[in-house]
Amino acid sequence: xxxxxxxxxxxxxxxxxxxxxxxxxxxxxxxxxxxxxxxxxxxxxxxxxxxxxxxxxxxxxxxxxxxxxxxxxxxxxxxxxxxxxxxxxxxxxxxxxxxxxxxxxxxxxxxxxxxxxxxxxxxxxxxxxxxxxxxxxxxxxxxxxxxxxxxxxxxxxxxxxxxxxxxxxxxxxxxxxxxxxxxxxxxxxxxxxxxxxxxxxxxxxxxxxxxxxxxxxxxxxxxxxxxxxxxxxxxxxxxxxxxxxxxxxxxxxxxxxxxxxxxxxxxxxxxxxxxxxxxxxxxxxxxxxxxxxxxxxxxxxxxxxxxxxxxxxxxxxxxxxxxxxxxxxxxxxxxxxxxxxxxxxxxxxxxxxxxxxxxxxxxxxxxxxxxxxxxxxxxxxxxxxxxxxxxxxxxxxxxxxxxxxxxxxxxxxxxxxxxxxxxxxx
Ligand SMILES: *Cc1c(COP(=O)(O)O)cnc(C)c1O
Numbered sequence: 001x002x003x004x005x006x007x008x009x010x011x012x013x014x015x016x017x018x019x020x021x022x023x024x025x026x027x028x029x030x031x032x033x034x035x036x037x038x039x040x041x042x043x044x045x046x047x048x049x050x051x052x053x054x055x056x057x058x059x060x061x062x063x064x065x066x067x068x069x070x071x072x073x074x075x076x077x078x079x080x081x082x083x084x085x086x087x088x089x090x091x092x093x094x095x096x097x098x099x100x101x102x103x104x105x106x107x108x109x110x111x112x113x114x115x116x117x118x119x120x121x122x123x124x125x126x127x128x129x130x131x132x133x134x135x136x137x138x139x140x141x142x143x144x145x146x147x148x149x150x151x152x153x154x155x156x157x158x159x160x161x162x163x164x165x166x167x168x169x170x171x172x173x174x175x176x177x178x179x180x181x182x183x184x185x186x187x188x189x190x191x192x193x194x195x196x197x198x199x200x201x202x203x204x205x206x207x208x209x210x211x212x213x214x215x216x217x218x219x220x221x222x223x224x225x226x227x228x229x230x231x232x233x234x235x236x237x238x239x240x241x242x243x244x245x246x247x248x249x250x251x252x253x254x255x256x257x258x259x260x261x262x263x264x265x266x267x268x269x270x271x272x273x274x275x276x277x278x279x280x281x282x283x284x285x286x287x288x289x290x291x292x293x294x295x296x297x298x299x300x301x302x303x304x305x306x307x308x309x310x311x312x313x314x315x316x317x318x319x320x321x322x323x324x325x326x327x328x329x330x331x332x333x334x335x336x337x338x339x340x341x342x343x344x345x346x347x348x349x350x351x352x353x354x355x356x357x358x359x360x361x362x363x364x365x366x367x368x369x370x371x372x373x374x375x376x377x378x379x380x381x382x383x384x385x386x387x388x389x390x391x392x393x394x395x396x397x398x399x400x401x402x403x404x405x406x407x408x409x410x411x412x413x414x415x416x417x418x419x420x421x422x423x424x425x426x
Contacts, residue, residue, distance in 0.1 A: 010409070011347075016416050019426045020408070023307045030302060034295050041217045041291035048082035049288070059281040066275030075283055076271070082287075083231060084224045085251035089260050089271060090235075092247045092279045097213050097234030098125040100248030104232045105129065105172065107263030108207055108256055111143035113171035116206075118162045118195065119187070120150045123180045123211065145169070155184050157195055163202055172207040173199055177223065178214040178325035181397055183316065186324035189219050193226025200227065207256060213237055214325040214381075214399070217294040230256045236380040238326065241286030241293045242402040245279060245377050293382060294326065297400050300384070300407025301328035304398055307411060311424050326382075331395045335359075337423050338394045342372035344417030345386040345398070348410035349374020359390050367391040384410045 007017045058071035066072065072091075079088035094100045101123075109115060115130065127133045131140025140146065147170075149161040175195060179186045187195075196208045210223040212231040216238035223231050230252030235244035250260050261271035305328055306319040314331040317323065332338050342357045352374040359368035368390040375383040381399050384407055388396040401407025418424045 007412070010413075012409075012412050012416055013419070013426075015426050016412055016419060019310075020303075020307060020412050020415070023310060024303060024408075027299075027302060027306060031299055034298050034302075037220060038217075038291045038295035040220050041294075044082060044220075045288055045291060048078045049284075052077045052081060054078065054284065059284060061276035061278050061280045063275050063277065065273050067272060069274075069276050071280040071284075072274070072276040075280060075287075078284075078287070079249055079251050083222050083251045085231070085257075086254040087257035088249060088251040089257055089264065090247065090249040090251075090283065091264065091274055092245075092276065093264060093274050094235075094248030094250075095246065097211075097232070097237065097248055098123075098129065100232045100234065100250055101126060101174075101211055102129045103260050103263050104209055104230055104250050104256070105174070106139060106142070107259040108209075108230070109139060109144045109172055112169060114145045114147055114167065114169040115139065116162075116165055116170050116173045117146075117148045117176075118157060118165070118173060118199065119175055120148065120184065121182065122174060122176055123213075126174075126211075151184060157198075159198060162199065166199070166202050166206070170203060170206060172209060174209050174211060175223075175228075176211040176213075178211075178327060180213075180327070183329075185317065185321075186215070186327075188322070188324050189221045189223055189226050192223050192228065196227040207253075209252075214327055217291045218298060218323055218325055224252060229253045235283065235286070236377055237382050238294045238297075239287055239290050240283070240377075240380075240382065241289035242377070242380065242382050243282040243286035243289065245282060247279065247283065293402055296402060296404040296407060297326040297382060298323055299404045300401040300411065301326055301399065303408060304328050304330065304411045304414075307415060311415070311426070326399050328398045329395050330398060331393045332388075332418075332423075333394055334423070335390050335394060336421060337418060338388050338390060338396055339370055340417045340421040340423055341396050341398075341414045342370045342386050342388070344414030345372035345384060345410050346374055347417065348406070348413040349384065350406070351376060365389060386414075 058074045062069040076088040079090050128135035130146050131138030149165050152158050207229045209230040210228045212233040235247035305315045308330045309315045309319045316329040346357050357372045359370040362369040371387040373385040384401045386398040
């Protein structure tokens with residue numbers, strides 16, 4: 001069977017397939033560069049495995065207290081070497097990215113200290129961690145204050161404002177690499193490096209933490225190489241490679257990591273307890289695959305940007321921009337458009353492809369939200385997924401794809417679904 005016929009059997013019209021083929025033929029050079037980055041990062045990962053002598057025994061986990069868990073301890077050395085930190089905490093007991101960030105913050109700040117975000121509002125879920133929105137157990141409840149300096153109108157850093165905001169209590173600065181679900185560009189590692197140099201020039205002992213979610217392996221360098229003291233992320237995003245079923249990581253200066261370890265477990269026990277159960281094989285294998293999986297997701301995002309841009313929809317980043325994370329926003333302009341897009345992504349999934357996503361009242365949001373995900377790991381956003389709030393301007397946030405052919409098919413299916421709903425013409 002020809003591939004065109006197979007696409008037809010998978011309910012893609014010839015006109016949609018032709019349109020997508022044409023878009024892709026213009027992206028060859030771009031994709032080659034992404035493959036080169038993936039190759040570079042694959043070698044970095046291998047080097048970290050080999051120099052830390054990862055053995056077959058490392059793949060088996062521990063139970064109970066988890067003392068002398070060689071697989072867990074070696075994995076943390078691999079993360080430290082790979083991301084260029086002195087130490088790392090990589091654990092299934094870290095339940096998600098928000099938890100990893102909360103541990104990193106609450107363990108490195110003390111009552112009376114101030115936290116500064118020099119890049120505007122942090123990710124939604126951090127608002128309650130910090131106490132921007134009052135919440136039980138927030139940093140605010142423990143006497144840690146928060147200050148924020150917004151980006152300038154041109155999305156540049158407000159250097160003057162940052163200088164004015166730093167005071168004798170400023171202990172830690174949090175820099176979010178990815179735009180998340182905001183309308184601003186994501187930062188390159190170079191830009192983050194410049195910001196950190198500026199901040200350390202004002203007050204050298206400030207701890208600079210980078211929320212690295214969605215940014216891992218997109219570039220050749222990671223933020224610790226640009227002067228950050230600590231990077232934090234989720235294993236059900238890029239570095240888990242789609243295989244890690246849970247977990248988060250913190251990598252950086254030894255003291256920062258020790259602080260984090262005693263907060264995650266208890267004072268006195270720190271990183272020496274914490275059984276890895278049966279997850280280590282997936283952590284190692286996921287990390288091994290992560291550079292190539294991230295490349296697939298990046299190609300999917302760039303393909304989506306170019307296809308939807310050609311179809312007349314505003315996209316962020318645009319079709320040509322350099323990428324610093326794997327998220328793609330497309331403004332569909334109507335609720336019907338948003339729903340049709342998500343239905344297409346869902347119908348392309350390996351799991352639950354027969355399910356129809358519906359808008360629902362998700363806790364913490366002020367409008368209905370629709371989500372499409374047919375993932376092997378629940379909520380995993382390195383797998384092909386899309387979501388968006390049902391309100392103006394009706395933007396969908398699209399990310400992931402463990403393989404490029406799947407990301408491609410998902411986007412084709414979204415276009416087909418919009419076409420079937422009479423919302424676009426190809
Ligand atoms: C996903 C994400 C988080 C939070 O991670 P969860 O695993 O969803 O808790 C924090 N910051 C950014 C930028 C993210 O993309």
